[in-house]
Amino acid sequence: MLPTPDLSHLKRQDYEHIYEPAEDTFLFLDAFEDEALFLKELQPKISLEIGSGSGCVTAFVAKILGESNCLKFCTDINPRATRATKRTAKHNQVSVEIIETHLISGLLPRLQGQFDLIYFNPPYVLTPSEEVGSNSVEAAWAGGIDGREVIDELLPYIKCLLSSIGVFYMVVINENKPDEIRNIMRQDGFDSSIVKTRLAGREKLFILKFVRATL
Numbered sequence: 001m002l003p004t005p006d007l008s009h010l011k012r013q014d015y016e017h018i019y020e021p022a023e024d025t026f027l028f029l030d031a032f033e034d035e036a037l038f039l040k041e042l043q044p045k046i047s048l049e050i051g052s053g054s055g056c057v058t059a060f061v062a063k064i065l066g067e068s069n070c071l072k073f074c075t076d077i078n079p080r081a082t083r084a085t086k087r088t089a090k091h092n093q094v095s096v097e098i099i100e101t102h103l104i105s106g107l108l109p110r111l112q113g114q115f116d117l118i119y120f121n122p123p124y125v126l127t128p129s130e131e132v133g134s135n136s137v138e139a140a141w142a143g144g145i146d147g148r149e150v151i152d153e154l155l156p157y158i159k160c161l162l163s164s165i166g167v168f169y170m171v172v173i174n175e176n177k178p179d180e181i182r183n184i185m186r187q188d189g190f191d192s193s194i195v196k197t198r199l200a201g202r203e204k205l206f207i208l209k210f211v212r213a214t215l
């Protein structure tokens, strides 16, 4: 069992401004642990976490990939989160390129088709649309209608970003309508599966995995 990354450098005051790792984060870690062999065999050359928050997931995935030559990118819209990710990477001796940006802005067209691994624990909570789009801690959860507004903005870009062998993982809850998301991605040429699911309080969490459909 791989240890959870060391986040002892992040204090209560930090979590007033960035997402504190919670059930969804830990389910994501568990899913990546289950996928470790697959990921090692995939040997990703370039990876991307969208919305890295504390940096916990990226540090964990980096440990799975070990000493491989994977260039790891993270983005977050919240400047405090990008700083926290940087500190977490340093604290856990992993190297990551961190970009403060909206979703994947600035990565296309230069990195089109280059990512072998993309993962996102998005803001998925159902909220009024007006709450979506901040760059503070609310960005961690505010997902708008059906909790899908940020998710739906990203989905069309996945086919442009992923390489031919690329894989995309995403956290969702039942209210996000996972089957509908899987259908949208199917139309973009992706097969999908549920790699992990867990009931956390009233939330039913899923980890979805997407790979390009084989002809």
Ligand SMILES: C[S@@+](CC[C@H](N)C(=O)[O-])C[C@H]1O[C@@H](n2cnc3c(N)ncnc32)[C@H](O)[C@@H]1O
Pocket: 019, 020, 021, 022, 024, 025, 028, 050, 051, 052, 053, 054, 055, 056, 057, 075, 076, 077, 078, 081, 101, 102, 103, 104, 121, 122, 123, 124, 136, 139, 140, 141, 150
């Ligand atoms: C649920 S938190 C997940 C944080 C961390 N990855 C984890 O699993 O603990 C969602 C993260 O996405 C970021 N985020 C929200 N909207 C974003 C956007 N449009 N572009 C980039 N990051 C965004 C938030 O700032 C937050 O850090």
